[in-house]
Amino acid sequence: xxxxxxxxxxxxxxxxxxxxxxxxxxxxxxxxxxxxxxxxxxxxxxxxxxxxxxxxxxxxxxxxxxxxxxxxxxxxxxxxxxxxxxxxxxxxxxxxxxxxxxxxxxxxxxxxxxxxxxxxxxxxxxxxxxxxxxxxxxxxxxxxxxxxxxxxxxxxxxxxxxxxxxxxxxxxxxxxxxxxxxxxxxxxxxxxxxxxxxxxxxxxxxxxxxxxxxxxxxxxxxxxxxxxxxxxxxxxxxxxxxxxxxxxxxxxxxxxxxxxxxxxxxxxxxxxxxxxxxxxxxxxxxxxxxxxxxxxxxxxxxxxxxxxxxxxxxxxxxxxxxxxxxxxxxxxxxxxxxxxxxxxxxxxxxxxxxxxxxxxxxxxxxxxxxxxxxxxxxxxxxxxxxxxxxxxxxxxxxxxxxxxxxxxxxxxxxxxxxxxxxxxxxxxxxxxxxxxxxxxxxxxxxxxxxxxxxxxxxxxxxxxxxxxxxxxxxxxxxxxxxxxxxxxxxxxxxxxxx
Numbered sequence: 321x322x323x324x325x326x327x328x329x330x331x332x333x334x335x336x337x338x339x340x341x342x343x344x345x346x347x348x349x350x351x352x353x354x355x356x357x358x359x360x361x362x363x364x365x366x367x368x369x370x371x372x373x374x375x376x377x378x379x380x381x382x383x384x385x386x387x388x389x390x391x392x393x394x395x396x397x398x399x400x401x402x403x404x405x406x407x408x409x410x411x412x413x414x415x416x417x418x419x420x421x422x423x424x425x426x427x428x429x430x431x432x433x434x435x436x437x438x439x440x441x442x443x444x445x446x447x448x449x450x451x452x453x454x455x456x457x458x459x460x461x462x463x464x465x466x467x468x469x470x471x472x473x474x475x476x477x478x479x480x481x482x483x484x485x486x487x488x489x490x491x492x493x494x495x496x497x498x499x500x501x502x503x504x505x506x507x508x509x510x511x512x513x514x515x516x517x518x519x520x521x522x523x524x525x526x527x528x529x530x531x532x533x534x535x536x537x538x539x540x541x542x543x544x545x546x547x548x549x550x551x552x553x554x555x556x557x558x559x560x561x562x563x564x565x566x567x568x569x570x571x572x573x574x575x576x577x578x579x580x581x582x583x584x585x586x587x588x589x590x591x592x593x594x595x596x597x598x599x600x601x602x603x604x605x606x607x608x609x610x611x612x613x614x615x616x617x618x619x620x621x622x623x624x625x626x627x628x629x630x631x632x633x634x635x636x637x638x639x640x641x642x643x644x645x646x647x648x649x650x651x652x653x654x655x656x657x658x659x660x661x662x663x664x665x666x667x668x669x670x671x672x673x674x675x676x677x678x679x680x681x682x683x684x685x686x687x688x689x690x691x692x693x694x695x696x697x698x699x700x701x702x703x704x705x706x707x708x709x710x711x712x713x714x715x716x717x718x719x720x721x722x723x724x725x726x727x728x729x730x731x732x733x734x735x736x737x738x739x740x741x742x743x744x745x746x747x748x749x750x751x752x753x754x755x756x757x758x759x760x761x762x763x764x765x766x767x768x769x770x771x772x773x774x775x776x777x778x779x780x781x782x783x784x785x786x787x788x789x790x791x792x793x794x795x796x797x798x799x800x801x802x803x804x805x806x807x808x809x810x811x812x813x814x815x816x817x818x
Contacts, residue, residue: 711764
């Protein structure tokens with residue numbers, strides 16, 4: 321009944337099951353706790369995880385969402401209270417991708433917390449000690465991964481809300497060995513890429529022009545760098561997918577963090593952000609120095625897109641938005657992608673009131689469209705990861721792909737960008753309505769399967785082996801996806817009168 325209602329009213333209930341409401345739940349989880357959900361592995365369980373994993377009653381698990389609670393949405397370290405994120409995400413997997421609810425598993429890996437408030441809270445449910453770090457931390461995650469893939473070799477593990485420090489390291493550590501991905505790094509990146517490609521279409525330019533797009537990025541955490549890497553790879557692919565193309569693509573980005581514009585002069589630069597540090601001479605030519613403010617960067621660069629992944633609410637101030645009026649594009653795009661709502665870099669009302677009705681606006685959290693008067697509507701596009709991660713998970717599951725490759729992720733993003741009709745895009749609508757989520761997920765899963773087959777990664781699923789998948793065309797793969805999606809069905813009851 322729960323899933324039947326959720327699927328039928330997904331647009332209304334997704335913000336309750338997931339962001340922004342789930343953030344409030346996680347902040348208060350210990351005080352709200354009623355019954356256990358999912359599995360908890362802690363630092364105290366080292367050496368026992370292999371036997372613990374057999375305590376889970378389901379013989380088959382298709383999807384695990386795991387978090388260590390270190391960076392929940394934009395709310396920071398919430399320790400074990402972050403389990404709410406894994407629970408909410410899996411509800412969306414069931415509703416959007418038709419993953420069987422008896423085959424999903426939310427997981428919390430409790431390695432302590434650095435949140436002093438929680439450490440002093442007598443109601444806090446987790447380990448009341450500071451977070452493990454270094455090799456001790458890696459040993460816990462390694463043991464968990466080995467345990468779950470030993471019991472369920474075909475499971476897909478989605479990493480969720482790990483702090484930037486570990487998000488990339490763990491992704492690189494496991495992605496070529498296990499069927500896993502990190503939604504904050506790769507899912508956010510894919511949705512942003514789809515939005516950027518949609519913005520290209522809305523600006524009246526072909527998607528192939530993407531490598532010429534000038535983008536100012538506010539935020540260099542796991543989401544920001546994830547988007548940068550994915551956008552750079554997409555640009556390189558369009559330019560011929562060689563080393564020269566990959567190198568030249570990075571010149572389209574100007575990255576600003578809490579200390580300002582990142583250039584090669586920056587000391588103690590985050591290794592993940594190094595490839596996007598501006599050359600000092602290049603920056604000089606643009607009239608910019610190391611640490612230049614966001615306003616200065618927007619004024620000088622005149623970008624096509626201002627992309628916010630900073631988790632700093634209100635960062636796109638009136639001054640910053642005014643500066644975007646100098647954009648060389650007739651339809652500049654403002655992407656205020658940080659979650660939850662309070663952390664959005666600006667609201668659609670602020671953007672449309674300052675920049676006028678021709679802009680393209682997207683956000684990470686749900687906002688209402690803006691009535692601009694004279695029958696004009698300012699469309700607020702929610703760049704929700706929900707458009708992609710269910711399709712990536714379902715496509716990987718049904719293809720039986722050994723890993724989740726960059727090509728599979730890029731195919732998913734390009735599929736989403738192409739989903740909108742020309743009329744919708746001209747009107748500034750670059751993401752579809754959440755009410756169409758099951759249809760979107762089918763298309764994305766189909767694109768993922770086709771790419772897995774193309775890259776020779778597919779190994780088949782149940783009665784469909786890799787050779788059978790190779791013989792199917794797009795329509796047949798779409799039908800195969802549709803047949804394998806779980807739907808809550810109720811038999812019709814007919815009361816017979818005596």
